[in-house]
Amino acid sequence: MPKIVDHEQYRKELLSKCFDLFAQKGYGSITMRQISQGLGVSTGTLYHYFPSKQALFEQLVEETCQQDVVMALAELEGTETLKESMIALGRYLAKNEDYFIKWTYLWIDFCQHQDSKEIPGNNIFKNSNQRYRQAVCDFFEIQDPMLASFILSFIDGLLVRKLQGDEMIDFTEQCTLLGEILTAYLQQYESSKVANY
């Protein structure tokens, strides 16, 4: 086998150590020198594996997003009702609060260093958004994409408010509330459907 295998493997190894480095200082604030040092390689080597800071981060997004979804679904499986699922989600968010806030922070930080017109066209972002949306649909057994957007927006909103220093946000509490609200809504929706027939 050619060396390309080692090259790919080493790239992934480096990538896996990058999350914490980015998380410590943010996308915009950490320098390529600092990343190099954190990885124990030279800047030249870093550029050998990743053509730019932006590309490095985009690869990190893809990798992290995949792992996120897999791990979340693995840990959350086994709930039965929507309410239970939401409570489980709330606990999961609360448990990994630091991680998710950092991740949101990083993601937005990155967006703010791009031309805002280019963001919607970015395939990495499209893919990652799609993956998260699919995971929500699967886990909550929802078909309506609008409802999935609703839930995703709400989760992002919680994270952003916390990030902005709103100390009144409590993930478990808020997700439980979302569970109750959605359950009430869906029950009514169901019964109205029945009533119509």
Place this chain on the structure above:
Amino acid sequence: MPKIVDHEQYRKELLSKCFDLFAQKGYGSITMRQISQGLGVSTGTLYHYFPSKQALFEQLVEETCQQDVVMALAELEGTETLKESMIALGRYLAKNEDYFIKWTYLWIDFCQHQDSKEIPGNNIFKNSNQRYRQAVCDFFEIQDPMLASFILSFIDGLLVRKLQGDEMIDFTEQCTLLGEILTAYLQQYESSKVANY
């Protein structure tokens, strides 16, 4: 006698022209030189009126936040039910989509240039958050602070997802959905209360 300039008035004049300048490039990316040029003054003059970039932005936050709430409440008044109010909010958000996304973008961008420990202690932010929360409570006639947090988070979440390039978000649609969901929830809550008596 000094040059005939009302310091305070001129400061506010400059401030009012700053929003668009910040919005064009973001807090972190725009430079004080660019702001000066945009305002048609020298950097020295800019620093004569605002002691630092951070202070300039904080003053902008305060000013903008006040105006936001006043204008929104003025435009949205006259709705009767929660559903109607939410639909009105959705339309209002959609109509001023660009503005609100930029505002969210700016706010977060600024947060990311601060020490994250200092954000919750920042009085400007505390005040502004409190003002928005109060406006939500007033407009939707809500007393439960958890529910206010729920709505605020959801709105922020919509804006953030849009900001991150999620093209499936439609403000009117999502707010209408929120109206229906909340109405269903509150009705059930009311009837359960009645049932208890």
Place this chain on the structure above:
Amino acid sequence: MPKIVDHEQYRKELLSKCFDLFAQKGYGSITMRQISQGLGVSTGTLYHYFPSKQALFEQLVEETCQQDVVMALAELEGTETLKESMIALGRYLAKNEDYFIKWTYLWIDFCQHQDSKEIPGNNIFKNSNQRYRQAVCDFFEIQDPMLASFILSFIDGLLVRKLQGDEMIDFTEQCTLLGEILTAYLQQYESSKVANY
């Protein structure tokens, strides 16, 4: 009388408040704005009375130097022998240590903001140096200008070393030592003269 009297008087009033302002931050570090604020006038007014920062300081040097000599001679009078005089000087330096160090600091700071070629040609400095030298000759009853230079250099040296952070310098101790040393020298000199005859 014309207004020129008030002008002169006001100038001296301002000048008298300047020493502390300069001493607080140094010649190079304090700004004309800060001086204005400290004096309670506008920068424009300050420039009305003093054509430049340099000129302001030079006038301060002249004024301060005169007062210094008068006050020192007044306080130190009444000693009889050289030894006594030196001990008195040491005490006087130690008592006003902060003041003298600041004054030395200011003087050198100013020199360092001038072209070094222009310093020896500066009349203010020539005059002030001459005044200090004369005071030394008067107080210690010395005629030899070389000896006056010796004493002045030594005093300046003590102040500079202290300024540079040498903590082993003790003004009283060192001046007492200088008194003993000079007495020994002058006695020997006297006796050698006698011996020659």
Place this chain on the structure above:
Amino acid sequence: MPKIVDHEQYRKELLSKCFDLFAQKGYGSITMRQISQGLGVSTGTLYHYFPSKQALFEQLVEETCQQDVVMALAELEGTETLKESMIALGRYLAKNEDYFIKWTYLWIDFCQHQDSKEIPGNNIFKNSNQRYRQAVCDFFEIQDPMLASFILSFIDGLLVRKLQGDEMIDFTEQCTLLGEILTAYLQQYESSKVANY
């Protein structure tokens, strides 16, 4: 393999060219850009070798101080009596007058750009002061630290007065005088000791 540059060696090379650059304008007045240009490198490169202007200067102090002491002792060796030593010192100072004045000038200039509380705690300064003091003790065969302080203060004083534009200072003359004075003092001291037995 990196570019063939011995980091340490090149750093010292750059450092050795820095003295004259600093001496030309003073610590506070010369800019890092000017230093870069004088060295023939970019500002980025300069910062690659020295983390800050202050650090650059401190390294220069250390290097220069070491060389100073070694060279002075080498050139001055071979004197027998204190008088001879002082005359030799005076000649040495006069010969290198410009250099020593600049060096004193630089040192003080640097002190004035530091927080005055931090100067005594600065290890570079402590070490350098200690080195000079030791050299004085060694060369003049003095044990009494007070006497070493006396001589150091006097030398510094000569340099400062010259720096301040006092044209009556003559290094050779003054050092010769110091030699005579100290000899007289020490002889008297010796004879008084003898008298006590």
Place this chain on the structure above:
DNA sequence: AATGAATGAGCGTTCATTCAT
């Protein structure tokens, strides 16, 4: 493949001085 020296435009901020009022 791997290194790290080198670049230079650009950052936020400062300040002695000027001048219209």
Place this chain on the structure above:
DNA sequence: TATGAATGAACGCTCATTCAT
């Protein structure tokens, strides 16, 4: 006489990227 708004070049320092080795 007195004001203080206005200037703009220059400060120390940063950092994504390049490239000779």
